[in-house]
Amino acid sequence: MILVLLIGILLLAGILAGVTARWSTRWPRWISLAAVGLDLVLTAAIWTDRGSSAGPWFDEVDCSWVPGFGIHFHLAADGLSLLMLILTFFLGVISVITSWTEITERVGFFHFNLMWVLAGIAGVFLAVDLFLFYFAWELMLVPMYFLIVIWGHERRVYAATKFFLFTQCGGLLMLIAILALYFVHHQATGTYTFEYSELLGTPMSPGVELWLMLGFLVAFAVKLPVVPLHTWLPDAHTNAPTAGSVILAGLLLKTGGYGLLRFVVPLFPRAAHEFTPAALVLAVVGILYGAMMAFSQTDLKRLVAYTSVSHLGFVLLGIFSWNPLALQGAIVTMICHGLSTGALFVLAGGLQERIHTRDLGRMGGIWTVAPRLSAAALFFSLASLGLPGMGDFVGEFLVLAGSYKVSIALTVVATLGILASTFYALRMMQRAFFGPNTNSLQLADLTPREGLIVGAMVAGLLWVGLYPQPVLNTFAPAMDNLQREVQAPAATLRR
Amino acid sequence: MNVTDILALLPLLLIASTSVAVMLGIAARRSHALAVGLTVAGLTAAFLSIFLAAPLIPRQVTSLLAIDSYALFYMGLIILSAAAIAVLSYQYFEKHDGQREELYLLLLLATLGCAVLVASVHFVSFLLGLEILSVSLYAMVAYFRDRQHALEAGIKYLILASASAAFLLFGMALIYADTGTMAFSQLRELSPGGSSLMLLAGIALTVTGIGFKLGVVPFHLWTPDVYQGSPAPVTAFVATTSKTAMVALLLRYLPSGALQNRPVFWVFGIIAIASMCVGNLLALRQANVKRILAYSSIAHFGYILVAFLAGTSAAASAVGFYLVAYTVTSLVAFGIVTVLSGREGDLDALEDYRGLFWRRPVIAGMFSVALLSLAGIPATMGFLGKFYVLTVAAAVSAWSLMLVLAITSVAGLFYYLRILMTLYSAPPERPSLIPALAQGSALVLGVLTIFMVCFGIYPTPLLELIRAMIGGLN
Numbered sequence: 022m023i024l025v026l027l028i029g030i031l032l033l034a035g036i037l038a039g040v041t042a043r044w045s046t047r048w049p050r051w052i053s054l055a056a057v058g059l060d061l062v063l064t065a066a067i068w069t070d071r072g073s074s075a076g077p078w079f080d081e082v083d084c085s086w087v088p089g090f091g092i093h094f095h096l097a098a099d100g101l102s103l104l105m106l107i108l109t110f111f112l113g114v115i116s117v118i119t120s121w122t123e124i125t126e127r128v129g130f131f132h133f134n135l136m137w138v139l140a141g142i143a144g145v146f147l148a149v150d151l152f153l154f155y156f157a158w159e160l161m162l163v164p165m166y167f168l169i170v171i172w173g174h175e176r177r178v179y180a181a182t183k184f185f186l187f188t189q190c191g192g193l194l195m196l197i198a199i200l201a202l203y204f205v206h207h208q209a210t211g212t213y214t215f216e217y218s219e220l221l222g223t224p225m226s227p228g229v230e231l232w233l234m235l236g237f238l239v240a241f242a243v244k245l246p247v248v249p250l251h252t253w254l255p256d257a258h259t260n261a262p263t264a265g266s267v268i269l270a271g272l273l274l275k276t277g278g279y280g281l282l283r284f285v286v287p288l289f290p291r292a293a294h295e296f297t298p299a300a301l302v303l304a305v306v307g308i309l310y311g312a313m314m315a316f317s318q319t320d321l322k323r324l325v326a327y328t329s330v331s332h333l334g335f336v337l338l339g340i341f342s343w344n345p346l347a348l349q350g351a352i353v354t355m356i357c358h359g360l361s362t363g364a365l366f367v368l369a370g371g372l373q374e375r376i377h378t379r380d381l382g383r384m385g386g387i388w389t390v391a392p393r394l395s396a397a398a399l400f401f402s403l404a405s406l407g408l409p410g411m412g413d414f415v416g417e418f419l420v421l422a423g424s425y426k427v428s429i430a431l432t433v434v435a436t437l438g439i440l441a442s443t444f445y446a447l448r449m450m451q452r453a454f455f456g457p458n459t460n461s462l463q464l465a466d467l468t469p470r471e472g473l474i475v476g477a478m479v480a481g482l483l484w485v486g487l488y489p490q491p492v493l494n495t496f497a498p499a500m501d502n503l504q505r506e507v508q509a510p511a512a513t514l515r516r
Numbered sequence: 517m518n519v520t521d522i523l524a525l526l527p528l529l530l531i532a533s534t535s536v537a538v539m540l541g542i543a544a545r546r547s548h549a550l551a552v553g554l555t556v557a558g559l560t561a562a563f564l565s566i567f568l569a570a571p572l573i574p575r576q577v578t579s580l581l582a583i584d585s586y587a588l589f590y591m592g593l594i595i596l597s598a599a600a601i602a603v604l605s606y607q608y609f610e611k612h613d614g615q616r617e618e619l620y621l622l623l624l625l626a627t628l629g630c631a632v633l634v635a636s637v638h639f640v641s642f643l644l645g646l647e648i649l650s651v652s653l654y655a656m657v658a659y660f661r662d663r664q665h666a667l668e669a670g671i672k673y674l675i676l677a678s679a680s681a682a683f684l685l686f687g688m689a690l691i692y693a694d695t696g697t698m699a700f701s702q703l704r705e706l707s708p709g710g711s712s713l714m715l716l717a718g719i720a721l722t723v724t725g726i727g728f729k730l731g732v733v734p735f736h737l738w739t740p741d742v743y744q745g746s747p748a749p750v751t752a753f754v755a756t757t758s759k760t761a762m763v764a765l766l767l768r769y770l771p772s773g774a775l776q777n778r779p780v781f782w783v784f785g786i787i788a789i790a791s792m793c794v795g796n797l798l799a800l801r802q803a804n805v806k807r808i809l810a811y812s813s814i815a816h817f818g819y820i821l822v823a824f825l826a827g828t829s830a831a832a833s834a835v836g837f838y839l840v841a842y843t844v845t846s847l848v849a850f851g852i853v854t855v856l857s858g859r860e861g862d863l864d865a866l867e868d869y870r871g872l873f874w875r876r877p878v879i880a881g882m883f884s885v886a887l888l889s890l891a892g893i894p895a896t897m898g899f900l901g902k903f904y905v906l907t908v909a910a911a912v913s914a915w916s917l918m919l920v921l922a923i924t925s926v927a928g929l930f931y932y933l934r935i936l937m938t939l940y941s942a943p944p945e946r947p948s949l950i951p952a953l954a955q956g957s958a959l960v961l962g963v964l965t966i967f968m969v970c971f972g973i974y975p976t977p978l979l980e981l982i983r984a985m986i987g988g989l990n
Contacts, residue, residue, distance in 0.1 A: 181933075
């Protein structure tokens with residue numbers, strides 16, 4: 022029941038925030054903070070308590086929803102969902118705090134959307150009924166659209182519309198694939214169901230499997246993003262308000278990675294196996310292309326956005342390499358990218374609030390006036406370029422170690438991506454924070470509120486970087502289950 | 517004709533007698549409130565009489581009308597939407613001078629025509645119902661005869677509807693010449709197998725007539741102009757009630773067996789694909805809310821035809837669910853245009869809606885839900901309608917139709933987002949005056965919005981009702 026509560030609290034808090042805003046703008050902020058904080062505590066409670074449960078799920082809720090179609094309201098959490106949920110609520114708290122002074126207009130509606138987008142994301146990470154999954158998948162789009170289109174920057178309408186159209190196009194193709202899977206399963210077994218665990222291992226011909234996998238893949242590849250489908254990302258990230266950028270980079274992209282892990286490979290193991298070479302090439306292209314584009318940007322937020330394309334390429338590489346090392350790497354990369362890139366967006370947003378520009382050419386020498394802010398930026402840039410001791414390094418190292426077993430050549434090329442990340446991260450530091458203060462910028466240093474955010478994210482990155490074992494342990498049983506699903510049909514084939 | 521027959525026909529009889537009552541009322545005393553009151557009371561009575569007729573079904577009343585659960589379901593839908601439109605019209609026409617009462621007379625007659633259509637199983641009742649509907653609509657469309665657009669719309673509708681009725685009649689004549697019968701049931705047994713050219717030509721000509729009323733491509737040319745030129749509540753009627761009745765008739769007239777016939781299947785397939793593409797693409801560049809909704813309705817009937825083409829036993833239910841969702845959603849969308857319109861003209865330019873959310877959050881919120889429902893976003897009925905349509909299409913592996921549906925709805929999303937974005941952007945410096953919401957309209961819009969969301973989240977009761985009442989059509 023606690024899983025329903027997690028989503029319910031957010032939905033309710035959203036409505037309360039919208040209603041109470043008419044009395045004071047403090048109400049929505051505190052209500053949202055309390056709600057997301059409560060969710061974070063509840064999730065942590067499930068996490069510490071996880072040893073006591075039997076079966077694949079730590080906790081689940083299952084009731085019939087639309088019996089006419091065999092649709093269930095089925096939420097369940099395993100280690101994978103749990104890690105993603107913790108990330109969701111952690112970044113949720115960060116987004117609420119970071120909007121504290123940035124958002125001054127229409128505060129109530131802002132927090133309504135913020136809470137509802139978090140609820141949609143939590144639903145995506147928890148749903149194990151494919152209909153419910155699609156429901157949550159689409160539902161998180163609408164509030165995100167509003168966050169960009171109302172509180173965004175210069176080209177917000179363009180960015181928000183592009184974001185919505187790209188995602189919706191992928192989503193509808195996935196819906197068709199879901200329905201096709203539903204009927205294929207019915208033909209094979211005679212039951213109509215959208216239940217994840219029952220649809221696993223549905224027998225189907227290789228051709229059908231490939232098409233269905235592609236249907237799912239498109240939706241997740243748009244979100245992740247995989248390179249030819251990434252063009253919405255720089256626009257959306259750049260034009261969103263800070264909280265929107267944090268959620269986009271930290272969470273929405275992760276729903277794509279999560280979908281690949283949870284659905285694409287386990288549901289269609291043979292097709293995914295066939296598709297592996299193409300996916301690995303796309304991943305490597307994404308890593309290098311993202312790094313190259315990041316290097317040539319002059320807009321700070323756009324630069325950070327392109328680094329996401331590069332980092333998420335490692336996630337794709339890890340998932341399609343599909344061995345324990347690579348999978349662990351992919352999940353650690355997803356979490357750490359959420360923290361480090363989220364933090365960079367918080368800092369970029371803070372800078373924009375102070376000096377009203379994101380243009381690197383109009384920055385420079387910020388270290389001399391705002392040393393704490395600059396030091397924080399340096400820390401997260403170093404994390405982003407993969408300095409050992411911080412989480413990103415662990416993730417990318419594990420991914421490369423895993424993919425080495427699958428393709429040595431591609432791994433070597435992907436490693437160049439880490440090298441390239443040094444260039445763009447250091448260039449950003451040098452252009453914005455070091456050197457003389459030629460534009461005679463005057464700005465306040467980090468406030469205690471921002472210091473708190475940055476401190477929490479630094480702690481998270483260092484923790485995963487120095488002692489990743491708890492994360493890996495949480496993920497291990499879920500990973501074993503996923504791998505068993507994938508290997509079972511392969512084994513039967515061999516027999 | 518005996519007492520039982522009359523009881524079964526009670527919904528039709530009550531609508532007809534209400535129109536007489538309204539007419540006599542106007543003769544005795546001109547009062548707008550009285551006319552609306554009588555209309556809504558009559559429609560309510562007609563709706564309640566459905567429950568009286570329900571124990572008697574299925575019943576064939578003369579060879580023209582079949583009162584079965586299918587007919588009763590659609591009558592219920594038609595009567596309720598007509599009643600909602602009558603309530604919304606009150607606020608709208610109250611602002612206008614001149615003679616407003618006759619509109620309700622016409623509204624009742626048009627509703628009667630629709631109710632006849634959904635029960636008809638014979639060409640004669642088909643034509644009678646259609647003409648009662650059309651003739652009332654000519655006058656309703658051009659009700660503000662001093663407005664330029666209204667007159668243009670009225671004449672356009674008059675000419676095109678008469679022409680399509682002529683096609684329909686000729687088609688009926690050809691079918692009769694070939695089969696020697698005017699009952700739909702005879703046609704059902706004849707069409708799948710070896711059909712003569714004359715029969716096929718007859719069916720094609722009748723499809724022209726039906727396609728015109730549905731406003732599907734290539735019979736859609738009247739749609740944007742008539743939607744724009746008509747008074748907003750009349751637009752709502754044209755968009756919802758009259759089209760619902762026509763789809764209901766289409767399913768009875770061309771049962772799934774007829775779709776076994778390749779030419780018939782292809783004709784409808786092409787119409788469906790063309791409607792989805794043309795409707796969604798032409799709406800992209802419009803700057804008038806009524807015109808956008810007009811093109812969007814063309815696309816929606818394309819989606820409905822996809823379900824119709826599946827031709828399975830679930831198809832009728834999918835079409836039924838989609839029609840309910842579409843009716844509820846469109847009533848909210850057009851209802852909002854209706855209640856926001858002033859006396860000079862309808863509030864239909866996209867610019868007029870700029871920043872509406874920050875001035876009137878509740879109305880704009882309802883409008884947003886309606887737009888999201890039209891776009892097929894989850895937690896609304898529109899999504900489940902689309903889901904149901906895709907489900908029946910997937911069941912017969914109609915992948916190309918599904919792909920067209922998916923891709924064109926993404927294009928469609930673009931213009932819904934445009935309206936949505938306008939609602940939420942910063943309000944203009946000197947905003948236009950927006951009238952307050954009358955209680956009746958607020959109630960109707962509120963209830964419909966709650967329907968849209970509740971059945972969008974928990975559709976089971978509605979699904980079961982639809983499956984029970986119209987699932988067994990074929």
